[in-house]
Amino acid sequence: MARKSGGSAGVVVTGLTVAALAVIGFFAYQASAAQDRAEKPSASHSASPSSSPGSSSGDKGHKKEKSTALPKNSGTGERIVYALAERRVWLVGEDGRAERTFAVVPSTVSPKPGSYKVTSRSAHVTGSDGVPIEHVVRFTTVDGVTIGFSAALDGSMPDPDASHRTGGVREKREDGAALWKHAPVGTPVVVVR
Structure with missing residues (x-):
């Protein structure tokens, strides 16, 4: 200088x-x-092992985390867990930890709580409600109605028409793709209340 x-x-x-x-x-x-x-990241932006973002801070955030916790007594090992009342699915890894969880829209015909296995899959078909769907993963039949997870190609997830007997448990397309990868034929599916 x-x-x-x-x-x-x-x-x-x-x-x-x-x-x-x-x-x-x-x-x-x-x-x-x-x-x-x-x-x-703040608590309002962090996510648990799910695809669902947390909610805002305070009690609401705590309730959101609690509602996405894997249900107790929902089996062990790698599996899919479907909670009827919560309208939610968990993809669980071999270590017993939830790798992903997401909300679903249930079909008009629901399976009883219990243990099932993936019986068949289809990449693209038309659903029982007439909507083109993808990543169909079927796991049981109730009174002649096949029950399975699927995603509408148009991304819609409307509540099903109660006057029609349908078995499609609808999920968002990205969730359907994740479930498809997670669930080859024979994968356990545990349905809880």
Whole structure:
């Protein structure tokens, strides 16, 4: 750095240097804080082993986490768990931990709680309600109605028409793709209340 002669010019240069360092320090602090926020998502944005985002903070967030917890007494090992009352499915790995959970829209005909196995699969078909569907994973039949998981090609998940007997448990397309990968024929399916 060049040395200035004269008292007041040296003070001005030193003052500008201090001010410049303060501005640089402030920007470095801001960048560091932004990085910390990016690495540590808040509770409102973090997700449990599910595809569902958490809700806002407070009791609502706690209730959301609790509602997505794998039901007790829902079997062991790799499986699919379907909770009728919660309208929710869990994909459980070999270690017994939920790898993914998601909401579903139940069919008008539901299976009784119990243990089943995937019996057949179809990549693309027309559902019993006339809607084109994909990733169909069937696991039982109730009174002549085949029950299985599927996703509508148009992404819709409307409540089924109670006047028609249908067996399709509808899920979002991305959830259907995940279930399809998780559930070859013979995969256990546990249905709970």
